[in-house]
Amino acid sequence: MNRSIASGVLSVVSGKVVVLVVTAISTPLLYRLLGVSQFGEYSFLLSVFAIYMIFVSSGITDGVRKFLAEDRGADNWEAHVVGFYFRLAIVFAITGAALMVVAARFGLVSAAFGERFVPYFYVLALLVITAQFRDYARKTLMGFGLERYSEPLKVLDTVGFVLIAIPLTALGFGVAGALAGHLIASLSVGLAGLYVINRRQSLSSVFTTPSSRFPRREMLTFNSMSIVLVFLLMSLYHVDIIMLQRFRVSSEVGNYKAALTLAEFLWFVPLALQTVYVHSTSELWSQNRYQKISSLASRTTRYTFLLTAVMAIGLAALADVAVPLYFGSDAEPAVEPLILLLPGALGFALARPILAISQGNGQLRYPVASTGVAAGINVVLNFLLIPRFGMHGAAVATSIGYGSMFAFHIVSARTIGFNPLSDARLSQAMATAGLAGLPIFALATAIQNPWIALVVVPPVGLAIFVGFAILLGALEPSEPFEILAIAPDPIGSVAGKLCRRLQTTPGESPIAMGQSLLVAIGLSLLVSGLVLSLVGPGIGMAHP
Structure with a gap:
């Protein structure tokens, strides 16, 4: 970048x-x-x-x-x-x-x-x-x-x-x-x-x-295709709310919206990237810098997966604590829809920067088609599931619609001419999420006082997640500091120095993927067991 x-x-x-x-x-x-x-x-x-x-x-x-x-x-x-x-x-x-x-x-x-x-x-x-x-x-x-x-x-x-x-x-x-x-x-x-x-x-x-x-004709053509694209995209946000209001009472709509609000917190970085990438990558496309675009897209995909996954894991682990404390006891019915929405929210987060880079190219036919298929799946599933299952059906339908966006926009991106997976390291990232999730959930379960859980689980969970990401090769040791280096001083300057030191200092021979995976599995099980046996017996009162 x-x-x-x-x-x-x-x-x-x-x-x-x-x-x-x-x-x-x-x-x-x-x-x-x-x-x-x-x-x-x-x-x-x-x-x-x-x-x-x-x-x-x-x-x-x-x-x-x-x-x-x-x-x-x-x-x-x-x-x-x-x-x-x-x-x-x-x-x-x-x-x-x-x-x-x-x-x-x-x-x-x-x-x-x-x-x-x-x-x-x-x-x-x-x-x-x-x-x-x-x-x-x-x-x-x-x-x-x-x-x-x-x-x-x-x-x-x-x-x-x-x-x-x-x-x-x-x-x-x-x-x-x-x-x-x-x-x-x-x-x-x-x-x-x-x-x-x-x-x-x-x-x-x-x-x-x-x-x-x-170029009036070119602009108007882009405008019309943008309208279609945004309509399809926004239908993924809002068709579930509108259908719930049609088939169910307003109180169920309110609780479902509470679950959506928390799930959408996962998107603040992907949405920021999408906001900037449309106009920033337009210049790269006009200069035919395809390799640069693929490199940017794949690194963005990797970072977005890791950041959004750790947030989703933390939110799922603390859902039964966070929702009632945040919205009040009336919102307890929103816990299950929230958990159902999180996998799809992760997929949607991955799709947003890819879509923005595709928009920067100006050829909207393939992004529109990809978004249209996902939006169609979303509408059909909401129509089938909401009348029978209410907000739980809406959550399942919307999560599937959200998640399908990532798969369809990968195909769209490759058709347009860039590869968002060239350095995405998806297998390492998914292994990181799965193995780090075990001790994070164990920690959230063991700490029974809700306020202590909200204070302790996020930072400890982030440290556990980053450790597994580096062990499994989803992140290089210097990359967390490379990201922090763009922050204002003094954080940026200190992180930049640490990043350069890690990049220039010869390290040990990397562990082979199979060996590192076995080590990570063992660590995950060991840490989870230790947390449940040592932390669990005596911290606070039960979750509300």
């Missing part, structure tokens, strides 16, 4: 960490303030809105991010791209808001979802406009390579929502108060983002007509 891409990833990850922390604090508050049923209605409305906004904004935001990043050498290229997509954003925002008002006014909403949802759609109509310019502003800044501005705006959006929505829901405004938080926060972010863009490239370019050589 070169330094420019790494710095972009670091900016996005830093912003996403802040957003993750704020979201982690605010979500259980909203769950408690709204109650299970209203939280389910709120989640349903956001799912409907997210799918609707695909047709309003996704082609615009993906297009402006991709084409601004390309160095075409044309006169006033940046100005024409900014102006072209800004004009489209205005037209689509006004049209999208008007159609939503018409649907609410003339009975389409009440016929489809029920009369109680009609007032909310008038608020959503306003949110269409503010969200359009919020997303246009952030993605335009990313296209300029200005993640140092786009990511603070994302933080502002999240913090602004929380500061407005939490007091309003606490005062009794319910779902309308939560939606008002989104509306005011997105308006603020949109205005701030447009101001920053205007300083880089005047928005008066909206009135400038580019020459006939400007």
